[in-house]
Amino acid sequence: SDGWQDISAHKKMTWRYSSAPNGNIALTGEIDLVEGDGECVTALAFGRTPEEAGQQARNALFKDFDSIQQSFVEGWLESRPQNENLGNIHESGFDLYKVSNTVLRTHEEKSYPGAVIASLSIPWGFSRGDDDLGGYHLIWPRDLAQAAGGLIASRDTIHAKETLLYLMSTQEEDGHWLQNMWLDGSPYWGGVQMDETAFPILVADHLRRINALTGVDPWPMIQRAAGYLVRNGPVTQQDRWEEDGGYSPFTLAVEIAALLAAADFAEQNGDFGQASYLRETADAWNENIERWTYVAGTELARKVGVKGYYVRISPANSDTETSSSTLVAIKNRPLGQNILPGEQIVSVDALALVRFGLRSPEDPKILDTVKVIDSVLRKETKTGPVWHRYNLDGYGEHEDGSPYDGTGVGRGWPLLAGERGHYELARGNLDEADRLLHVMEAQASPGGLIPEQVWDAEDIPSRGLHNGRPSGSAMPLVWAHAEYIKLTRSIRDGKVFDMPPQTVARYQKSKTCSKIGSWRFNQKIRTVPEGKSLRIETLAPAVVHWSLNDWKTTADSKTIDTGLGLHYVDLPSNKLSPRTNIVFTFYWPEADKWEGVDFQVAVSKP
Incomplete structure (x- = not known):
């Protein structure tokens, strides 16, 4: 009963069925072009009810097509001058920088200015039932902050400020943000991720540093968010991959950077005592990052030939010192294969310590961790290298290519090539950063959409899976397009575009220690x-x-x-x-x- 499969195989509709049970219903239609002298006009309309959608479609058909088309095109042309021209035409024929900016704007709900959802797609949607209401059609504050960063990078500060205003309007009373939410701010999932409370502070701070906060006072929002961080951090209930709780290098980096940025706002608003307290808390957390998340002398360290490395996450116990040999539960894996010592699990997340300015890219511990990351998480594909989120990740297709169904095998994420490109740029390796930008381009779809994951195993043509090409995960992923825009801007500037200056000044230049x-x-x-x-x-x-x-x-x-x-x-x-x-x-x-x-x-x- 799959109309697409029928047309793909036969170039016309040949199958007939009297019923279509068990599955999603997709409308497939056949138009008699002979009847219309080879032309037709199709009206696609949406509504809260079938009647509303039908009325909108009929209304559109009575209007002049040329004027509607002109109005549509002019709307997009008006947005282009707001974006700085940084792009190049890729071999696919697309300027992925312009496509990426368009993707960000397309994912903004027009009735909720600034509300950019994570993706218009549902990962492995062809295998999902009609009761899967969310998919990625939701607001994740972290993804929205990434989109804001992409808009700032392309100098579209007007829409970046709209995202900040949306974040301000959806903040919870206690200062944090929901894990994800519908457009009106009502909750979907109930987890708490501390980086999602820290990121809005960094968005506001970036806009402040480029004098783009005219007419907006984010201090009340920032004060509530900073209060939530200091009351509940540095431990997070969930890491940025929404799976495990504890001390996460990525979350710690974002939290600490946000506390320093909040301190600047506090000082600007005359609260010098609060500013001092926020900086002292940031200093204390920064000084303990290695105690919480760095291990040395492990079997993996000896195998790779390094002294040690940062782990993916270290569970926290309120009554004892943290031990990275504590067992960690790995989500998305079968029972019996999902519990391992924390020291055996590594992630690309440690690169955030450089991205957010807390550690030098030449720090020996960072360099050793990069060697471990490349030994364990890097994989070569026909379109270039990919990195997995962490070892033994189970979020991806199974080995036979069948869709993720709660377990699977994690695949390479193009956005992680962008994050690695930023690390290489921080090291001064401009050529490698540029190469990884082109890897992201090569891993995009023929239409210029960057997927969440790419298939990194042998081709399985029967499932549409080809090495180095998009898998069945979400596509496009707004976060990935935002990362592409930011890397394009960073390469143009010759430095990491969104690295907070406060952390660099305090921990790399002044070498501030906690008291x-x-x-x-x-x-x-x-x-x-x-x-x-x-x-x-x-x-x-x-x-x-x-x-x-x-x-x-x-x-x-x-x-x-x-x-x-x-x-x-x-x-x-x-x-x-x-x-x-x-x-x-x-x-x-x-x-x-x-x-x-x-x-x-x-x-x-x-």
């Missing part, structure tokens, strides 16, 4: 390095009752309100010698009660 060790109920550190103050952070006002000699003598310290929903006090552990124990508990004045539990942190050698 604190942070203890909180969701992150109970056991030690604080010698020379650092012990910062105790709570979600409510408290009096910290503490002792340095097992309660023989005591002191009381009141917490300070940050204005971000967090309270803190610094205990003078920076003046203590190693092996000194700080014992403390809490009195909660608002509830008029004691915590009833003692906690302990020891001063350790750096």
